[in-house]
Amino acid sequence: MTATDLSTSVPYREVTDANGRVYRVGETDIDILGRKRKWMVILPWVGMMGISSAEYAFASAEDTLHTAHDWNSLHIFWMMTVWVFFQAAVAFPAGRLRESGRLPARWAMMIGASGTFMGYLSLALAPHVVFAYIGFSVLSGMGAGMVYATCVNMVGKWYPERRGGKTGFVNGGFAYGSVPFVFLLTGYMDLTNYRWVLLSVGVLLAAMVAFAGSFFKDPPKNWWPANVDPLNPPEDPRARRSLEKNPPAVKQYTPLEAWRTGRVALMWFCLACTSGVNIFGIAFQVDIGEEAGFAGGIVAAAMSLKALVNGSGRGVIGWLSDRYGRKQCLLAVCAILGCAQFGILWSAEARNLPLFLIFSAISGFGGGAIFPMFAALTADYFGENNNATNYGMVYSSKLVSGLGAGMGAVVVGAWGHSGAFVLAGCISFFAGFIALFLSQPGRPKSRDIQPNPQPLGEEMA
Template structure:
């Protein structure tokens, strides 16, 4: 049995396949960090829950913020759009800093925790929209982006052989954490308590994110779990099927190399469309439901169910993609997301509360499921070593989708009413399913072969 003393170097060896990709095997997760790698699933999940309410519950506080600060609905929607912009904008530079070693995972999480606190203090005490935009939109958005990028890429590095389900589970925390806040902001928050409630929530969530992030640790470059042969059929049927349906990238692509492949930019555009629909649903299903005559409690329930299914869908779809392939699953998810927008519109106009709740849940399912699929697909296509930066490139499409889904969505609703806006959103979702048909890993060979490294024993990564 190997020692768990982290100060003692553990021998490892490297094997290279015919394409030159290196796999570092021999060290267990316990050897590297003194605990099992399942902690790098649970802790990122907790960290993701700590940042989720800023996106998924913010519009539920619209009425109170409007009365307290006299902000218009348009101001509030644009605040959300700015938050989404900065949350996505930080992904690429954060990835570069993380992979260069200048931004350790723990530091990224602590900075994210501070941003979470500022995000709640700003709408509570901001004297005007500009200050709220600085505190909530920029600081909280940057903090959430650091936490999101760190958590998603952390689990992907520790589970390179079966990342879909684990990535989906962690990503699901980004929706689950908002559920109590949807009800809190809809039913409890008012002019008499909004500052106390928002401040208390901010301090609590800051502590949650900081505590989870304190224990983060990255594996060495090229690390592969020693109990799984990276290139041969594994005895575990789950792992074998996952690797057959989603083979590892043929090599470790740098960001410049990944950016020269057309598939990366096709993924970027596909995520732009689907993420825009997701933000549109988050921003406008509550006011749409109210305008259609549904009671506030029903609308809050719809948003909570949407958040729950959003989170559950991420985990379920990640698991399904391990079994049936990432691209095949993405095609179905895009089609479901697009169809749900038509369902929300029809159910609202018909005044059918059960159908409205169902379609809202389906919309949440599709809107959340795309993110872990693209996160896992990026590592499948371009490798794990530069995944933080490569996924940052793909995820940067949310820079545009946040503004389109929230801010521009408000303009479309104003010009075309809800009917035209939901029809447009649904059509974009169906078109995204067609685009997903053409996503294919670059340079995937037909056969693979292990070539042992001539120097099988190496030194432990510092």
């Protein structure tokens, strides 16, 4: 990967569409980056894989950490809950700093890499559970949130004409990047080696994040690919189909303007519900599998399959949303996620291992696919210029959905796994119902457009 230094600035022009939105055209990706913009998909994908194991593989290390440090099992679930809280909490302020120019993308990634290492360091060496909460839940959570917000928004800025598949691909690294570490933490790590295993993993993942982030660069405000005409249907059939199904925002909304449309609140609520169900499944699928009598290795395989499908499904649903529309795919995902919770419960109660694996994979697909949908919808509805801040508002719903692990433990204790999984399925269906009310602000609905009562020419007769 080589870069080309530009000695002179490249001329550009600004064009305005019928809605008053401004597009900056004329500069190519190579003019700005010195390399193809595909690297702003590959590198964010690597960065996302570097933070994935903290959420998706952490539950796999529960038994070893519980025994090694003599921590109460509830501490393990609440550590994950607090981690998710801080991962979501940092999204909005980080977005504000990024969009203001006070926090360059490269520095955001370096901070994230440091937090990633501190998380594993505290799990390995914490003399008391409080230090684990500070190092893993707080510092690692904030670092992961910094990386997540930076990577997801980076790819959306560089691919404004067909962001769905690209955003889904990058987002997928946050899930299937953890698969090797699920096996490592369940099949290899034990009381004799857990310290050096955790430290080694921390160093490796922090290095991945730092390396990827060192090449990050944002495009200029209002940038649009030079080979895609923003005022006319593009020649590229993929871009043309994507823009027909998911037209660009009518203007660049500020965070306050975006909030006033009411769409941010709807998206916040839907994401809170669905991501809460996803986190609940990550935390308790191992437990319900072991309760059903499945062997520990099989349950670990189910979790790995869930993480793999969770990640790869994000790219698939992103590609499908470019073809069939973001909202339509979101509704389908909510229904799939809800059905999967009932399927996991039914297969576990029936002690049917093949069905348990199948529904685990389906649940992984639904739980992962929601995230690229909301990331792409935010840019589709409100534009790219303030996307880091606007998506930070939507993504902050994980402040609530992170309770899916901690509160899930409370619900399981009161109602058992049956009641908890039934509740999770119903919450997913309700989120789908709320998503029916989503629509792009500022663009008239087709049913509101009245036909001309006088066909062309009659008004001149």
